[in-house]
Amino acid sequence: MEFHDRRPYAPGDDVRHIDWRALAKTDEVLVRIHREEVAPRLDLFVDVSRSMATTDAKAQRAVDLTAVLAQSARSGGYDVRLVTLGDRALRVSSDELLKVGLTFDSRRPLGDLIPEASAEVRPSSVRIVVSDFLVPADPAQLVRPFGHGAGRVGLLQVLSTEDATPAASGALRLMDAERDEIREVVIDRAALKRYSERLARLQAGLADATQRHGGVFRTLPPGAPLGDALAALGELGVLS
Numbered sequence: 001m002e003f004h005d006r007r008p009y010a011p012g013d014d015v016r017h018i019d020w021r022a023l024a025k026t027d028e029v030l031v032r033i034h035r036e037e038v039a040p041r042l043d044l045f046v047d048v049s050r051s052m053a054t055t056d057a058k059a060q061r062a063v064d065l066t067a068v069l070a071q072s073a074r075s076g077g078y079d080v081r082l083v084t085l086g087d088r089a090l091r092v093s094s095d096e097l098l099k100v101g102l103t104f105d106s107r108r109p110l111g112d113l114i115p116e117a118s119a120e121v122r123p124s125s126v127r128i129v130v131s132d133f134l135v136p137a138d139p140a141q142l143v144r145p146f147g148h149g150a151g152r153v154g155l156l157q158v159l160s161t162e163d164a165t166p167a168a169s170g171a172l173r174l175m176d177a178e179r180d181e182i183r184e185v186v187i188d189r190a191a192l193k194r195y196s197e198r199l200a201r202l203q204a205g206l207a208d209a210t211q212r213h214g215g216v217f218r219t220l221p222p223g224a225p226l227g228d229a230l231a232a233l234g235e236l237g238v239l240s
Contacts, residue, residue, distance in 0.1 A: 006030040007214040010148050041081070042073040043121050045146070046102065047113075047131035048086040051177040053104035057222070058132075058160035063101045065158060066130055068226050070094045072233060073126075081122065085131075089116035111137035118145040126236055128154045132163060139205035140212075147213025152236040155210050156229060157203070157219040164199075164221050168192055 006019055009029040019030045046066045053059035066082070073080050074094065082092045086106030110131050121127060127146045133155070135142075147153045169187050176183075185191070207217040218232045 006032055007151075008212065010213055013149070040076075040078045041122050041125040041151075042069075042078045043125045043127045044069055044073070044080060044082045045117055045120075045127070045129045045131075046082070046084055047110045047129075048084045048102055048104045049106045049109055049177070050104055051109070051132060051134060052158070054177055055160045055162065058158060058163070059102075059104050061220070061222075062104070062130060062158050063097075065156065065220065065226060065229050066102065067094075067097055068229060069128060069130070069156075069233065070097060072230060078126070081120065081125075083117065083120045085110060085113040085117055089113060089120050091120070109135045109137075111135045111142065114142065114145050121146065121150070123149055124151045126150070126152045126154075128156060128232075128236070130156050130158060132159055133157050133202065133206060134163065139202065140209045143206065143209035143213060143215075147210070147215060150213065150215070153210060153213050153215035154232050154236050155206055155215070155217045156232060157206070157217070159219065159221060161222045166192060166195065 006022065007030065009018060009031050013031050017031045019032045022028065022030045044066065046062065052062050070080050070082055071094070080094060082094060082097060084090050084092050084102065086103075087108055092102075110133065127150045129146055133139075133142065143153070143155065146155075166187070168189060168191075171184070171186050174183050174185055203217070203219060210217040216232055216235050218228065220226075220228055
C-alpha cells in the first residue's frame with residue numbers, strides 16, 4: 001500500500017501502523033496512513049434534536065450548512081454518507097436533503113445517539129458532525145467515537161444568537177427543548193457570566209478532544225458566512 005500521510009495514534013489503532021521513526025524524532029506517536037486506507041468518503045452527521053430548532057434561523061442555518069458540506073464534498077469526488085441523529089441514527093440521501101430539508105423534532109439529545117452513530121462510521125473516512133453540542137456530556141466521550149479510526153474528523157458547532165450571546169431578561173421560565181422540563185430562573189449579569197464561562201469551557205473541551213484525534217473544531221456564530229464551513233473542509237483535506 002502506498003504511504004499517504006500520518007495522524008496521531010488513537011486507542012485501538014493497529015500498532016503495526018505506528019511510525020517508529022517519527023516517534024524517535026519527535027516523541028509523538030503517529031500512525032501511518034496508506035492511500036488504500038484513505039478512500040474518498042465523507043460521513044456527515046447532523047444533530048436533528050429539537051434544540052437545533054429553538055429559532056427558525058438556527059434550524060435553517062443547520063440545513064444550509066449540511067447541504068453546502070454534502071454538495072461540496074460530492075463535487076470533490078467524495079462518496080457522501082449523510083446520517084441524521086434524531087430518535088435514531090438514520091441515513092438520508094443528499095437528494096432528499098435538498099428536496100425536503102431536515103426535521104428537527106427528536107427528543108433525544110446528541111449524547112444518547114453516540115452508540116448508534118458509531119455503527120455508521122466507515123473505516124478511515126472523513127467524519128464531520130454538525131450540532132450545537134449543548135448537551136451535558138464529557139466532550140472527550142462525544143468526540144471519541146467519531147475520531148477513532150477516522151481519516152480526519154471535524155466538529156462544526158451551530159449556535160443561535162440566543163445561544164452565543166444571551167441578553168439579560170430578568171425572571172424567565174425556561175423549557176428544556178428535548179424533555180419539556182420547565183425551570184424558573186433569574187437572568188442577570190452574574191448568570192450571563194456563568195453561562196459564558198461554561199460555554200467557553202465546553203468549546204475548549206471540544207476543541208482539545210478533536211485536536212487529539214488530529215481534527216478541527218469550529219464554531220459558526222450567527223451571521224458567520226457559510227464559507228467558513230468550506231474552510232474547515234479544506235483543513236480536513238476534503239477540498240484543496
